[in-house]
Amino acid sequence: MEAMTRSVSTLARVNIVRHCHGHAAIAPALARFAPDLVLVDEMGWPRLALQRIAEIRATLPHARIVVRAERPEAGWLADALRAGASAVVPATAGPETLGLVLAEVVGERELDVHEESAAVAA
Numbered sequence: 001m002e003a004m005t006r007s008v009s010t011l012a013r014v015n016i017v018r019h020c021h022g023h024a025a026i027a028p029a030l031a032r033f034a035p036d037l038v039l040v041d042e043m044g045w046p047r048l049a050l051q052r053i054a055e056i057r058a059t060l061p062h063a064r065i066v067v068r069a070e071r072p073e074a075g076w077l078a079d080a081l082r083a084g085a086s087a088v089v090p091a092t093a094g095p096e097t098l099g100l101v102l103a104e105v106v107g108e109r110e111l112d113v114h115e116e117s118a119a120v121a122a
Contacts, residue, residue, distance in 0.1 A: 026056070027055055027058075027059045030060055031059055036062075036064060037064045037066065037105070038060070039066050039068065040056070040066070040067045040085075041067075041091075042067055042069040043070065046069070049069070050076075050079055053065055053067065053085050054084065057084035065086050066089065066102060066105055067089070069089070069091060072090055086105050087101050
């Protein structure tokens with residue numbers, strides 16, 4: 001999550017509005033904040049990440065969704081894109097690479113960003 005926050009902070013005119021963790025529903029937070037971009041960290045929970053993507057897409061049809069994936073295998077990657085992800089970035093990518101992908105996905109416009117983690121909160 002820290003790498004994601006650093007990457008987002010490199011973009012101009014970006015506000016991080018909330019971090020969410022765990023299996024709890026995120027639709028209420030998404031509806032309340034209505035961010036333009038949602039970052040999903042798959043964190044080893046590929047099925048949950050796909051559910052999150054679908055939930056985000058259903059709640060915010062026009063939001064951009066970028067997924068940071070531990071092992072983006074071809075089949076899962078295709079599933080993520082079909083579910084509505086705008087881009088998938090390997091977890092091994094550094095903050096600079098993630099920042100470049102985010103900039104490309106959003107076109108450097110002013111954004112509200114919502115970070116979401118698919119991991120179970122400890």
